[in-house]
Amino acid sequence: MDFMDQHSRHKALLSPLRAAQYDFTEQDVRDELKKLMHPDAVFHMCHPFGDLNGPDAFYNTVYAPLLTALPDLERRDYIVMAGSEDDGADWIGCGGYHTGTFTNPWLNIPATGHQISMRFHEFYRFENEQIVEVQAIWDIPEVMMQAQAWPLSPSLAREWHVPGPATQDGLVPGPYDVEQGRKTCAHIVDMLKHLSLYPSTGGPEVMQLDRFWHEKMNWYGPAGIGTARGIQGFRNWHQIPFLAAMPDRGQYPDEVTHHFFGDQNYAAVTGWPNMAQTISAGGWLGIAPMDKKISLRSLDFWRLENGKIRENWVLVDLLHMYDQIGVDVFARLREFNKSRPGFDHETGKAP
Known part of the structure; x- marks a missing residue:
């Protein structure tokens, strides 16, 4: 790794965390997060999670409930790319999806008992070979739709399982050009x-x-x-x-x-x-x-x-x-849940 360019090195540093998220276990993912993330790393997460500080807060708030909902959780990346912006900051961008069997409700979205997928775009800013900032969107409405629980207007365009790159080269290799x-x-x-x-x-x-x-x-x-x-x-x-x-x-x-x-x-x-x-x-x-x-x-x-x-x-x-x-x-989702088996008939919340 000593002879790699900085962006290839950052991809290599991220690789063990991605591997742990693919064969997901709580301990392995927690361990890799602590190795790679600065203790005070800022996680800018999509709604409803908000901003979180440090790898433990990120795991406890975001991943722990998801793993409960999808006990066989795995992450699949189809884009991993890196580069520097004009001001010199170094980033990695990852695109892919989480998948697993939707066994238990998540965010009061009713479980389906079937495999689901949820797209993610996650961006990591590196300093001194640690991640200091994360900006991430998970496509939670996609999960609602697969659970037939999306409570707002239908899409104009096609809803489907979005593919990775047609050329199958999204895990961009080094050396960096x-x-x-x-x-x-x-x-x-x-x-x-x-x-x-x-x-x-x-x-x-x-x-x-x-x-x-x-x-x-x-x-x-x-x-x-x-x-x-x-x-x-x-x-x-x-x-x-x-x-x-x-x-x-x-x-x-x-x-x-x-x-x-x-x-x-x-x-x-x-x-x-x-x-x-x-x-x-x-x-x-x-x-x-x-x-x-x-x-x-x-x-x-x-x-x-x-x-x-x-x-x-x-x-x-x-x-x-x-x-x-x-x-x-x-x-609004919880309003529909009031008539769904397994949810509180007054609050629409999962037990």
Whole structure:
């Protein structure tokens, strides 16, 4: 490991934790977390977990209940990439899913007795060969849907088990190619700059979508939005409703952060939050216009093929968004639980 570049070294340092999470046991995962995480590491977790400090608080709050719900829990990564953002901070981004047999309720989501999957996007910031910060979204609405317990509006796009990269090369090997990583990242940043031109400076043509996106692109959105195929599918099932409801997207740069990095033909971004905009019209997720500014956490991966984006994995903390507009998704879930066997008929909570 002494002769590795820093990003390959960070991937190697993360590997034992990923292995422990694959063959998941409490002791092994706790041990690997304590080895790799700084004692004061900050975990920025999706709603409803919030911010946690230190590996013990992370395990006790997040993993212990999940392991109770899925006793045969395992984690599968299909993207592991690394790089440095412009200010020099070193990151690893991982995308994949947790899976196991849903034996006991979790977060008051009713158990199914069947195997389920839950996507994750997790980003780790390294300092001195330890992880000091984590930003992570787990696709909890995906679990609700598999339990037939999603209590809000249906998705416009396709809900399914989102695949890993078509090229099966998402576990990006070393050595790290600085120039290729920068080139891939620059393509994504340029694309996003053009996206932000619409609708404030002109019609859809100002985005130059054909220049940046492959004609057979897949946009893998979070549960609640779904997957879209092709540029027109992306426009119909995500972008048009999103921008119609929040046309001031990208107008508040001082209120957001972005951490971009590239690794070969993959690029990633994280930020907590990395979008701020106002729900000023209808059309997105069935939400009524309310002139309410919200912040969004969107953790994304892109894969380029022949110079264009062929695949884009996107997780948005939708539960956090709903919380900001006064919609308690878990409270509504519990209302349905009152008629479900095994739940308290007054509170809708699991015993």
